Amino acid sequence: MSVAPREKARPEGDRLAQRVLSVCDAVGDYIEAWGFRSIHGRVWTLLALSRGPVAQADIADRLGVSRSLVHLAVTELTQYGLVRATSAARNAPIEANLDVWPTITDVIRGREWMLIERARVALEAALAEAEFLGEESPYDPERIRLLLAMTGLAQSVLRTVLAVPIPRSLEAFAKWVRRASKTINKLEDTLALLS
Amino acid sequence: MSVAPREKARPEGDRLAQRVLSVCDAVGDYIEAWGFRSIHGRVWTLLALSRGPVAQADIADRLGVSRSLVHLAVTELTQYGLVRATSAARNAPIEANLDVWPTITDVIRGREWMLIERARVALEAALAEAEFLGEESPYDPERIRLLLAMTGLAQSVLRTVLAVPIPRSLEAFAKWVRRASKTINKLEDTLALLS
DNA sequence: CGAGTTGTTCAATAGTCATTGAACAATTGC
């Protein structure tokens, strides 16, 4: 979370612009904590809050970063499907895709699942070896099985998250977000039975 | 995920030791993707799989890293409550705390919540300003409200996760992990109703 | 004791990665 460079040469706009930049920084820091680039969060947030599409040079100005950085971020965000050009023109202004759910599930399906699966496979291999050796081995099969159960639980959770239905239109997504918040609260009771 | 240094001077133990190191690397890479240090995951995993407590020098040998690094990792893991010395002695061997749930919830309560809350507060401030200005402002109050709904949803999810009861003993934890995996699968149906 | 081992500290290093600036290409508007 290197904040210093961001406060260097940022334009002194109106108060709203300042508040929006605060949001961009907050989102940037957040997704940085999740192992992604802070600039991605900042660019997406700026576009998400803007009324219409914004040119790359404009984005760079408002965020106070170089055009090269904005360009890199935009191309990568486009690949993620989080952002799109409003036309095929080279200098078409960019708009945000507010439906981030498909991207989140993509990340889970890709990075997250792969990393857990790798641990699970390694644990299976270790378990086979540890069971082959007897009591003398410094590693405990019982403990390996516990870690295996934990990876299994993690994969169950991920599968559940992936099973959440994806609303297609933006309005449906907004509606879903509001309703899901309430429904999730009810799930607390179900989970509380697991004591 | 800098893998190179790890394959530098690692001891050629028996096959089981190699498999265990694979697990350590897998877990290390995993928690690194979550914004933590890879060495923490490797040290904890090694201890978690070991039958008994292990001396710091021994950990360093098995992982093929310096004692300084192990020492730093152990002190930090101790603060997190993920690892503990078996006595007050200076050179007491270290053992893993297998019940990682309290640490996970601590992270959620701390880092995760704080980051989202910061975004929410910034969004509220921006919303007030955007509503004050009228149609002419380049930022759309409606979009700010949508992002606010998304942070609200994220906080609901976090609250739900924090409400999961924590089993106290290790056996209870292991049992809970196995049962939770099944129960979580049933929750898919509930979530599927949210289309 | 005293040699060997282990824990602890810290300054130095080495590798990584976000970010920039400059140079060039494409596009727009006058």
Add this chain to the structure above:
DNA sequence: GCAATTGTTCAATGACTATTGAACAACTCG
């Protein structure tokens, strides 16, 4: 058509951070 703006590429830089090595302290055990 020409100036100004915008997008694109890439090598260079600057900052950060994990990791090490050396030096010292504490402990063990013969």
